[in-house]
Amino acid sequence: MIYLQLFYEFAKAGLFAIGGGLATLPFLQDISVRTGWYTADQLADMIAVSECTPGPIGVNMSTYTGYTVGGILGAVVATLGLIFPSIVIIIIVAKILKAFQDNKYVKAAFYGLRPASTGLIAAACLSVGQIALFNQGAFDSLKSVFFGIRYPAVILAVILWLLMNLGTFKALKKNKVLAKISKLHPVVFLAASAVIGIIFGFGGV
Amino acid sequence: MKELLDLFFTFARIGGLTFGGGYAMLPMLQKEVVEKRDWATNEELMDYYAIGQCTPGIIAVNTATFIGNKTRGVLGGIIATLGVVFPSLVIITIIAAFISNFADLAVVKNAFAGIRVCVFVLILNAVVKLGKSSxxxxxxxxxxxxxxxxxxxxxxxxxxxxxxxxxxxxxxxxxxxxxxxxx
Known part of the structure; x- marks a missing residue:
């Protein structure tokens, strides 16, 4: 029964992959080696597609793998398998947390956790920025930081930042247009960036 | 029932608009969950991310379960999580079925290179907001x-x-x- 096996394999990945989406990757490699459901090349394709489509990468990879192995039902079963352990564990953790939320030691622990959480996200942010604004290949071959920087991307990043933040500055708050722009939904900026990426050939192709 | 549908569609929207993993979801969560609806505070988001880091499962899914569970109990947790994975299921299945070498298409590569710049700035803004309260x-x-x-x-x-x-x-x-x- 391939569907049961799919559910089981992805539930295992969901249970043991801790952290962000790419934490699922080693488990997918392991599944590929043990079951022969897909090759390493196919896996590379799945990662590429998962990274440039909406949705959490781990979920995208499970759906893609499930579809490759067992069609639409396979995609659904693999994804449900992946999220099943999370749902169970988080609901239990949430219950425990609720019971202890007024405990002063738990509060003190969260006082330390929050800046740490911010620090981890800031680090992830910088590595996204490095990939988005810096061309490692050009840097490696030309040995100069000046050739490594993707200038159009940096200009776009600065413009985006200004559009998102100018309207929130005290001196400019009265400017209704700026204030409105800074309150736009993130998807507006994402869509505009995609269009700019296509028009100016940001991907270098 | 109406609230459960609202949970499902809000998280479906968040899942469908997130490019590149759990951290990229943060700006969407701040907009949809903290600012538009009062389902959680920035502090709670940070707590969920911190716990999501050290509990099994991917962060995006863990955070969805947390917020759904907080809003509408166990059923809410399940519905929010199904919502966040729903767009992936649809989009990836369509791509896997109909478009071979999707990721190699020039238009996809260029669009995604632009999107990545925006994701960076969005996460940067999210970090500044979190930093102010943490x-x-x-x-x-x-x-x-x-x-x-x-x-x-x-x-x-x-x-x-x-x-x-x-x-x-x-x-x-x-x-x-x-x-x-x-x-």
């Missing part, structure tokens, strides 16, 4: 900087940082009388 004094500033520098330079699991930071919070409370009551 970095309150010298102790929290130190924890922030140490974790940031540590995770950039060392190849250590985030779980280690999360555990040490929790211990540091408790130590600061015992030694300096910080955190416990007002945090």
């Amino acid at each position: 970095i309150k004094d010298a102790v929290t500033l130190c924890i922030f900087l140490l974790v940031l520098i540590g995770s950039l330079l060392l190849d250590v699991s985030p779980i280690i940082f999360v555990l040490i930071a929790a211990a540091a919070g408790i130590a600061a409370h015992l030694l300096l009388q910080k955190g416990g009551d007002k945090a």
Whole structure:
């Protein structure tokens, strides 16, 4: 029964992959080696597609793998398998947390956790920025930081930042247009960036 | 029922608009969950991310379960999680079925290179917002900087940082009388 096996394999990945989406990757490699459901090349394709489509990468990879192995039902079963352990564990953790939320030691622990959480996200942010604004290949071959920087991307990043933040500055708050722009939904900026990426050939192709 | 549908579609929208993993979901969560609806605060988001780092499963899914569970109980947790994965299921299945070499298409590569720049700026904004509510004094500033520098330079699991930071919070409370009551 391939569907049961799919559910089981992805539930295992969901249970043991801790952290962000790419934490699922080693488990997918392991599944590929043990079951022969897909090759390493196919896996590379799945990662590429998962990274440039909406949705959490781990979920995208499970759906893609499930579809490759067992069609639409396979995609659904693999994804449900992946999220099943999370749902169970988080609901239990949430219950425990609720019971202890007024405990002063738990509060003190969260006082330390929050800046740490911010620090981890800031680090992830910088590595996204490095990939988005810096061309490692050009840097490696030309040995100069000046050739490594993707200038159009940096200009776009600065413009985006200004559009998102100018309207929130005290001196400019009265400017209704700026204030409105800074309150736009993130998807507006994402869509505009995609269009700019296509028009100016940001991907270098 | 209406609230459950609202949960499902809100998280479906968040899942469908997130490019590139759990951290990229943060700006969407701040917009949809914190600003538009009062389902969680920025502080709670940080707590969920910290716990999501050291519990099994991917962060995006864990956070969805947390917020759904907080809003509408166990069923809410399940519905929010199904919502966040729903767009992936549809989009990936269509791509896998009909478009071979999707990721190699020039238009996809160029669009995604632009999107990545925007994701960077969106996460940067999200970090600034979180920092304003999590970095309150010298102790929290130190924890922030140490974790940031540590995770950039060392190849250590985030779980280690999360555990040490929790211990540091408790130590600061015992030694300096910080955190416990007002945090």
